[in-house]
Amino acid sequence: MASNASLDADAKKILLRKIPHGVFICGVAEGDEVNGFTASWVTQGSFEPPLVVMAVRSDSTSNGIIQRTGRFSLNVLKADQKDLAAVFFKPQKAIGGRFDAAPFSLGPLGLPVLDDAIGAVECQLVGQVAAGDHTVFVGEVKTATLHADGPALELSSTGWQYGG
Numbered sequence: 001m002a003s004n005a006s007l008d009a010d011a012k013k014i015l016l017r018k019i020p021h022g023v024f025i026c027g028v029a030e031g032d033e034v035n036g037f038t039a040s041w042v043t044q045g046s047f048e049p050p051l052v053v054m055a056v057r058s059d060s061t062s063n064g065i066i067q068r069t070g071r072f073s074l075n076v077l078k079a080d081q082k083d084l085a086a087v088f089f090k091p092q093k094a095i096g097g098r099f100d101a102a103p104f105s106l107g108p109l110g111l112p113v114l115d116d117a118i119g120a121v122e123c124q125l126v127g128q129v130a131a132g133d134h135t136v137f138v139g140e141v142k143t144a145t146l147h148a149d150g151p152a153l154e155l156s157s158t159g160w161q162y163g164g
């Protein structure tokens with residue numbers, strides 16, 4: 001594909017950082033192992049069937065698990081769960097170790113569903129685009145577990161940046 005030599009990198013960063021994002025914990029499972037990570041590049045992609053779109057770093061542990069298993073969960077955090085989101089993007093001693101900070105159970109599709117969150121959806125992978133340093137995954141929402149409705153954690157409230 002043609003490169004764009006006229007791209008203004010500063011303007012690009014400022015503009016892309018205006019895209020509003022939530023903060024989620026993506027859960028994955030393979031065999032007896034579970035893993036989870038903080039994801040903000042998430043949006044809805046279709047009403048019918050209900051699709052979600054999530055971009056996942058190509059070199060992350062979870063990316064390979066999603067590729068191999070074809071499924072992932074998305075846990076929607078409460079507005080006051082910033083500390084938990086921080087646990088899930090930091091390095092961990094062993095795969096799945098971040099869940100020591102957050103009790104969970106396995107949902108109907110066998111994916112991690114946090115006990116303390118607004119709720120979670122479990123998705124079956126239906127498509128993907130691997131064209132940059134992230135893979136864009138498209139998942140069909142197969143199950144939805146609502147624990148307690150309320151305000152969700154938004155990236156803008158955290159002071160963190162992931163984008164640009």
Ligand SMILES: Cc1cc2nc3c(=O)[nH]c(=O)nc-3n(C[C@H](O)[C@H](O)[C@H](O)COP(=O)(O)O)c2cc1C
Nearest residue numbers: 037038039040041055056057060061062089160162
């Ligand atoms: C605010 C914030 C948002 C993030 N959003 C994403 C995201 O949307 N996709 C992604 O792949 N990584 C995202 N990350 C980075 C992952 O959480 C991080 O790379 C994690 O260590 C990956 O875990 P894993 O290698 O165990 O799968 C984000 C990090 C932060 C701080």
